[in-house]
Amino acid sequence: MDNILCDELLEEIFQKLPQSSSSSLSLVSKRWLHLHRSSTTSLSLHLSHHSSLSIILSHYPFLSSLYVNPSSSSSSSTTTIATPFTLSSHLLSVVSSSCLNLRVLGFHVGPVSLSSLTSLSKACTFLTSLSVTLPRPIFLKWVLSFPSLKHLSIEFHEAEVGNQHGVMESYDFDDDDDGDGELGLESVCFVGIHGDDYGVGWLWRRCKKLKRLKLQKCQGIGGSYSCFVKCLEGLEDVEIRTCRAVADLVLLKLAENCGSLNSLSLYDGGGSREALLYFFSQCSSNLNKLDLRLPMDLDNNHLQSMAMNFRGITSLRLQSCYLLSGEGLKAIGMGMSDGLEELALINCDVVGREYGLLATLGQHLRRLTKLDLSHNETLLDKDLISMLVSCVHLVDLRLRGCKRITGMAMVSMLRSCKRLENVDVMNCFGIESEAIEMFIKKSPRLRRIEVDGSKVSDAVTMFASNRFIEVIA
């Protein structure tokens, strides 16, 4: 009686379900369980019973992606603290011996030994993406033994492990010419590099094909900058997060050595006044996307040189910039009027402070399709409306947490911005529910609106779902 659904159909259904539902449905019968296991190619595990990893993995012979994370509930469990290194290395070798078809592996149970990585490279020769935690001292020569690797993400563990490190390696820093040492990596993400992690310098020198670089919580770049600049030439996408100690030099080297940069994100400080100014005035890349969050020292001079040098920018995001005045933003408006399509001015007090600024911006930036003015608590209706009347191409408008705007703004959105598809008015306490409901009913292209749940009646929710409008409360 179990065969009214053929195997093919059942696999088809499993594929449409999220992992959580499909795995519980595999308990329907032995056939379902077997089919579910053999059709699963991607698995994300939260380990709490380490001894069973090999049993679990043996049930899934066709995995191509595997993510192993520590158990969320017992993150402070004593076993992981007592023997982090040997245990996590052992678990990685379990993965190596169980999953031979892996393309993607994310393994963050703890720092792993070089010998366990070497056995991984022998078992999973097709691995294209690897994310692991490594102990100090840092050695990266093993990367050479993954010939297909394109994406590498490493978090450097705080504690030193000393001589349990397994395979010992050494680097000869005078030897710059080993010709077979080129790496195929296209994207690299490092978390927590120190200045004396010389092993990272070894890698920089061999990454000539790098396109994406992400640095997070780094106090150094590992070794000398003369190694580092070798990987910069072809970069397209750079993200620097919470790296105050190195952000300045990275920006400097990028400006001098990279001509292909397309997108730069700089989060949580980093970038002194001088370094930012140097970068904005000297960078020869044709930047498309610039995202600056909490750039402490960013002021009008920076915006002016940005507007002069980066005329090709299509997406600009400024968050929590406190030194700006209208003058700088007007320079942006004039300089980028031809190309800018996405603008975010989030939590920038100048937006609510200078009357007439938004009107000017709107007049210059008529091609905007996305506008985000979230968390500007002093923004008033009249300022917002004076900008919206010019921005008739807007598709996406976010006003989350703008507490002073009211239903007047919604009326203006209806009147001026007839192409709006996504709107966020969450925590806009000044907008009453009548205005929201009127907007949902009348906005011709609306697809998605984020709004406080109390402001939308059941009737309007029904109306929205019949029109395929997603209401997120």
Add this chain to the structure above:
Amino acid sequence: MAEKASPSSNSISLKTVDGKIFKVSPAIANQMLTIQPLIKDSDSSTIISLPDVAAFHLTKIIEYLEGKPAAAPSAVDAFEAQFVKDLSPEELKGLLIAVGYLKVNGLVDLMANTVAKLIENKSVEYVRKFFGVVNDFTPAEEAKCRQEHAWAFDGVDED
């Protein structure tokens, strides 16, 4: 009852398990991959019988193949949403099986998706009953699998 299909001389006759005969154009029939090889060898007098397909399901399949807009994806989405809207769970199940048997272009995907949504948050017992599946786990085996799922997978709540 099936004369809405193309009346041209080279139309294909399909006979359902409950004995109804449908005449459809080759363009429609060719989208049912299972019978494709039979169409090539058939003339106007042959009748292809479909042992696993009832008249109701074949009517719906033809309705889908004739009505599906060729245009924008958004129009297809709206059409497909409308197509499955009024079907009961039993009808969905029957149609899924018929569509799976005939391997109908595009419709396998839609039906699997719709049935997946239907059973997504249902209990294992409901799904067994719905598909008439007998539980062949011993209580110990089932408990073991449940335990494995409970701690190994992302976001599974024990029920």
